[in-house]
Amino acid sequence: MGIICELKDVNKIYSKNKVLCNINLRxxxxxxxxxxxxxxxxxxxxxxxxxxxxxxxxxQVVLDGETDIKGLTEKRKKIGCIIEGPALxxxxxxxxxxxxxxxxxxxxFDRIEKILKLVGLCNESGKKVKHFSLGMKQRLGIGMALVNxxxxxxxxxxxxxLDPDGILEVRNLIKQISRKRKATILVSSHIxxxxxxxxxxxxxxxxxxxxxxxxxxxxxxxxxxxxLITDKDTAKVKHVLKNQLKTDDFKEMEDGTIRVYExxxxxxxxxxxxxxxxxxxxxxxxxxDSLEExxxxxxxx
Amino acid sequence: xxxxxxxxxxxxxxxxxxxxxxxxxxxxxGVMFAGxxxxxxxxxxxxxxxxxxxxxxxxxxMAKDYEDRKILYxxxxxxxxxxxxxxxxxxxxxxxEIQLLIFPLCIIPLVSKSEYREYKIFLVLYVLxxxxxxxxxxxxxxxxxNQGISIGVTIIFHLITLLSVNSSSIGLLMxxxxxxxxxxxxxxxxxxxxxxxxxxxLWDVVLLLLSLICIRKAEF
Numbered sequence: 304m305g306i307i308c309e310l311k312d313v314n315k316i317y318s319k320n321k322v323l324c325n326i327n328l329r330x331x332x333x334x335x336x337x338x339x340x341x342x343x344x345x346x347x348x349x350x351x352x353x354x355x356x357x358x359x360x361x362x363q364v365v366l367d368g369e370t371d372i373k374g375l376t377e378k379r380k381k382i383g384c385i386i387e388g389p390a391l392x393x394x395x396x397x398x399x400x401x402x403x404x405x406x407x408x409x410x411x412f413d414r415i416e417k418i419l420k421l422v423g424l425c426n427e428s429g430k431k432v433k434h435f436s437l438g439m440k441q442r443l444g445i446g447m448a449l450v451n452x453x454x455x456x457x458x459x460x461x462x463x464x465l466d467p468d469g470i471l472e473v474r475n476l477i478k479q480i481s482r483k484r485k486a487t488i489l490v491s492s493h494i495x496x497x498x499x500x501x502x503x504x505x506x507x508x509x510x511x512x513x514x515x516x517x518x519x520x521x522x523x524x525x526x527x528x529x530x531l532i533t534d535k536d537t538a539k540v541k542h543v544l545k546n547q548l549k550t551d552d553f554k555e556m557e558d559g560t561i562r563v564y565e566x567x568x569x570x571x572x573x574x575x576x577x578x579x580x581x582x583x584x585x586x587x588x589x590x591x592d593s594l595e596e597x598x599x600x601x602x603x604x
Numbered sequence: 605x606x607x608x609x610x611x612x613x614x615x616x617x618x619x620x621x622x623x624x625x626x627x628x629x630x631x632x633x634g635v636m637f638a639g640x641x642x643x644x645x646x647x648x649x650x651x652x653x654x655x656x657x658x659x660x661x662x663x664x665x666m667a668k669d670y671e672d673r674k675i676l677y678x679x680x681x682x683x684x685x686x687x688x689x690x691x692x693x694x695x696x697x698x699x700x701e702i703q704l705l706i707f708p709l710c711i712i713p714l715v716s717k718s719e720y721r722e723y724k725i726f727l728v729l730y731v732l733x734x735x736x737x738x739x740x741x742x743x744x745x746x747x748x749x750n751q752g753i754s755i756g757v758t759i760i761f762h763l764i765t766l767l768s769v770n771s772s773s774i775g776l777l778m779x780x781x782x783x784x785x786x787x788x789x790x791x792x793x794x795x796x797x798x799x800x801x802x803x804x805x806l807w808d809v810v811l812l813l814l815s816l817i818c819i820r821k822a823e824f
Contacts, residue, residue: 380682
């Protein structure tokens, strides 16, 4: 799969304040990335640098293989984005807002109806945007980001400030765009449970540094229920798990503990087997990390 | 560039505030000039308010897109920032010219034939002044990137300009530097049209260059 966007050692300093620190990021085509971090962690700054609204102090931005200003400007034609809320002309209707962008991008007005249908604003297309609810504004903002038929969609906190209905609407919309258009989507949020339902990869950022870049599957594994075994002789424990319990679904962690995922409900069986094999573990318990706990563990409370 | 210009024009056409202010300018001038004999001197004296209103609207029109980040679309549509600035400045020239010239053009039938030549010069001066005001708006807007601040700075500028239109010695000195005051000097035959044109050209080039430098370095 091709790389649509790459950041190489990107740093950003605002008057002695280091906002981004050696950011290295590779975003593959067609995937949905969740960008997670606290307020002020550097999510929006990273997005602004990708979209050309801000410049990196040092480092390089690569968009679809292009690195020079001319090439980047050209590639940005295929980026759709919402940064810090949708930028809308409040005195215009939804249709007029989309029409203005069609004029700007030099594309046909035909797609306006399609976009309105996709974002569910067909019946509200003649209403002035200033009378829209926050959810409708966010959906129109996403619609506006789709006018140029982008290969890469950047959505900064698209569910911020929305009520549960609004969150559901926007979430479904993002899922639909990812499914239908096969676009790469980078979506930031601090509502982790919402991201969990729509992204393929998670990028964790804290204090301007990328802490982790993991797939949805890896995260699921890290957050599912498991039997946590603590023993000095990990080799023997692993041997018993593999040969007698016939499972490969376990992992030795950096701290020397072993997590057995598949048999989370079989603690008694594991304990009996250990007793038969002369293993007396220092600790054995069933454990699980919630998504939030996992991120707090990585980021630090 | 064509798409950018069309986009800016579309936004201007749908800007309710633009039409309200244009109507307001017509109304204010209509009241101010009601029952008076129209002369170039009278126009030069009383159109200062129009200049200020048009200039403030121009600044607001320019700064709005920077403040609410609508410039994002212009950047992500693959346009260089210098082109974006030029398109915005061009449209600000259009809107300021409309607001400056709408009343003087409407009252042409009321101007006496003996003053036609002078009136034509007056209109040319106003067209040139409009370009200056638009570029000034462009400069203040890109420096402040905020509607409130840029409007505030424009008001301060016009308060200073006000000094240049009175007849004190400082006013006279400033009128040789500031275009609004210089307009009065030209109409009073105290400055040649060539000198006025050169002064405005110098202002326009400096303001445009400064704005281009600012937007190249600007972050949004």
